[in-house]
Amino acid sequence: MAIQLDTATLQAALVGYQQQLETIQQKMTEIRRSLGKSASAPTAKANGAVAPSASTKAAPRRHRMSEEGRARIAAAQRARWAKSKRAAKRAEKTEE
Numbered sequence: 001m002a003i004q005l006d007t008a009t010l011q012a013a014l015v016g017y018q019q020q021l022e023t024i025q026q027k028m029t030e031i032r033r034s035l036g037k038s039a040s041a042p043t044a045k046a047n048g049a050v051a052p053s054a055s056t057k058a059a060p061r062r063h064r065m066s067e068e069g070r071a072r073i074a075a076a077q078r079a080r081w082a083k084s085k086r087a088a089k090r091a092e093k094t095e096e
Contacts (some may be wrong), residue, residue, distance in 0.1 A: 065073075
């Protein structure tokens, strides 16, 4: 059963969540102060979005594999598959 929400209910919910967000941000600021970090450092953008964490920073560039390396890996995989298929065929012949 779907619940229909009117505009007033949604606005009230939004206000409640905004208050919760402000409370959480205040608590985070208190924790940062107790850890000795500067409270003046911005932790949230003006629109209320949280600043990017260390995990969202650009990752270091990875080594790109050469075409020759890819070809060697592909050839090795084809050889493994061929060996597996040969073993399966032998197993079928011995079962007969």
